[in-house]
Amino acid sequence: MVQKLDVLQESPSQTAGPYVHIGLMPSHAGNAGAYENEIGLSPIDGDVQGEVIEITGSVFDGTGWALRDAMVESWQCDGNGIFPGQEGADPNFNGLCRFAADAESGEFTLRTVKPGAVKGRGGVMSAPHISLWVVARGINIGLNTRIYFEDEDNANDPLLNRIEQRPRVDTLIAKKTGEGKYRFDIRLQGDRETVFLDI
Amino acid sequence: MTSLIKDQGPLIPRNRAIHPAPYDPDYKTSVARSPNLPLLSMESSPSEETGPTFGHGKLGALDNNLILNWTKGAAPAVGERILMHGRVLDENNRPVPHTLVEIWQANAGGRYRHKKDTYFAPLDPNFGGCGRTITDENGHYEFLTVRPGAYPWPNRANDWRPMHIHISVYGHSFGQRLITQMYFEGDPLIDHCPIAATIKDRSQLDRLVAPLDFSKSRPLDFLAYKFDIVLRGRRQTMFENKMEGM
Ligand SMILES: [Fe+3]
Numbered sequence: 001m002v003q004k005l006d007v008l009q010e011s012p013s014q015t016a017g018p019y020v021h022i023g024l025m026p027s028h029a030g031n032a033g034a035y036e037n038e039i040g041l042s043p044i045d046g047d048v049q050g051e052v053i054e055i056t057g058s059v060f061d062g063t064g065w066a067l068r069d070a071m072v073e074s075w076q077c078d079g080n081g082i083f084p085g086q087e088g089a090d091p092n093f094n095g096l097c098r099f100a101a102d103a104e105s106g107e108f109t110l111r112t113v114k115p116g117a118v119k120g121r122g123g124v125m126s127a128p129h130i131s132l133w134v135v136a137r138g139i140n141i142g143l144n145t146r147i148y149f150e151d152e153d154n155a156n157d158p159l160l161n162r163i164e165q166r167p168r169v170d171t172l173i174a175k176k177t178g179e180g181k182y183r184f185d186i187r188l189q190g191d192r193e194t195v196f197l198d199i
Numbered sequence: 200m201t202s203l204i205k206d207q208g209p210l211i212p213r214n215r216a217i218h219p220a221p222y223d224p225d226y227k228t229s230v231a232r233s234p235n236l237p238l239l240s241m242e243s244s245p246s247e248e249t250g251p252t253f254g255h256g257k258l259g260a261l262d263n264n265l266i267l268n269w270t271k272g273a274a275p276a277v278g279e280r281i282l283m284h285g286r287v288l289d290e291n292n293r294p295v296p297h298t299l300v301e302i303w304q305a306n307a308g309g310r311y312r313h314k315k316d317t318y319f320a321p322l323d324p325n326f327g328g329c330g331r332t333i334t335d336e337n338g339h340y341e342f343l344t345v346r347p348g349a350y351p352w353p354n355r356a357n358d359w360r361p362m363h364i365h366i367s368v369y370g371h372s373f374g375q376r377l378i379t380q381m382y383f384e385g386d387p388l389i390d391h392c393p394i395a396a397t398i399k400d401r402s403q404l405d406r407l408v409a410p411l412d413f414s415k416s417r418p419l420d421f422l423a424y425k426f427d428i429v430l431r432g433r434r435q436t437m438f439e440n441k442m443e444g445m
Contacts, residue, residue, distance in 0.1 A: 008290050008429045012403045013218050014380040015394060016365065019313045023303025023329045023365055030314040034269070034327050037257045062231040075250065075373040083249040096251040120244045131246045133376050138228030140219035140397045142376060159241060188232050198213060198238035199247050199374060
């Protein structure tokens with residue numbers, strides 16, 4: 001027998017199920033008032049620095065059907081590239097949003113601030129992006145991906161540059177549809193399957 | 200100056216072998232909702248190493264008491280009263296303090312208070328089915344609730360979910376984000392559930408089964424079940440800590 005490691009293993013994931021909204025977005029489940037302060041209603045708390053934008057999209061399954069029950073969380077830095085909690089962060093921006101596919105149309109909208117570029121380990125700059133985490137019935141472990149923007153310079157982004165099949169880069173780029181408006185669809189499977197991350 | 204063992208390094212890469220397979224034909228909904236292509240693996244960056252923080256200020260006094268929180272204390276929910284308690288730890292075997300823990304569940308009859316749940320078990324007018332709390336400085340959390348009922352669900356012709364409580368945890372970074380389910384010791388339905396069976400290694404599934412814990416049970420009041428949760432850790436070496444502490 002070798003020595004024992006003093007480490008634990010992560011708890012296994014289980015699907016969030018069809019009723020995830022009860023716990024995480026009670027008002028979406030029809031249970032407004034369950035909590036006095038619902039968490040994740042908006043990443044914007046007040047007068048924020050930077051451009052306020054709106055990203056609309058759907059989460060499609062392998063048959064091309066938009067999920068009606070998907071829940072998504074976003075996490076991002078502020079308009080200046082600083083994460084909430086870090087020194088100099090925008091005090092009116094908390095970084096987190098929870099949003100859900102509409103039960104009728106399957107469409108979601110994320111209203112947030114356009115993130116700045118972020119300096120990572122070794123001073124490497126990442127292009128502006130928003131991290132997403134997608135859960136739903138049938139998704140056994142939450143799916144991580146990112147939103148980048150077509151009107152930003154993505155040429156030197158370390159993550160996008162790791163994608164071998166160049167046409168797939170496009171699955172992570174939000175398309176501008178108007179002033180401050182973008183479209184970003186997530187495809188769980190199929191032809192244009194979104195690049196999901198193990199990060 | 201931060202302490203030497205503050206979270207600093209990249210996240211420890213996820214061991215996907217302990218997690219459920221994304222594609223599992225016995226859980227039919229996963230078939231069209233699981234990515235076919237490999238995930239893109241990369242070392243974590245600030246986007247995954249930072250995360251939201253939640254103060255106690257957001258939480259109400261009854262938020263972790265599901266027996267009373269729906270009626271704001273006016274009347275208790277129906278069912279077997281239980282205390283669900285445990286610790287949130289990371290892979291380095293350290294407690295995760297001050298992190299948000301959220302749960303949701305069916306009522307004692309197996310019915311969710313959700314506009315999409317149409318199971319004919321009745322709603323309990325005194326039970327909402329969600330709770331939340333923040334771990335203390337040692338990573339402990341607790342909820343007072345009722346034991347949820349098993350319920351049938353449309354999958355194969357006659358599938359039933361074992362009694363379970365859904366649980367969502369943040370840790371201190373977005374890359375630690377985890378949703379899982381707690382099962383109850385001795386429930387025979389665990390062995391028949393295709394969702395539980397998405398975890399292929401039985402010893403890993405057993406880690407989601409909470410034991411009955413008489414040490415925390417209060418006589419003439421409630422039984423207790425213990426459920427610890429382990430989140431991803433961050434890589435640490437003395438070398439890295441020294442470098443960053445300078
Ligand atoms: Fe459930």
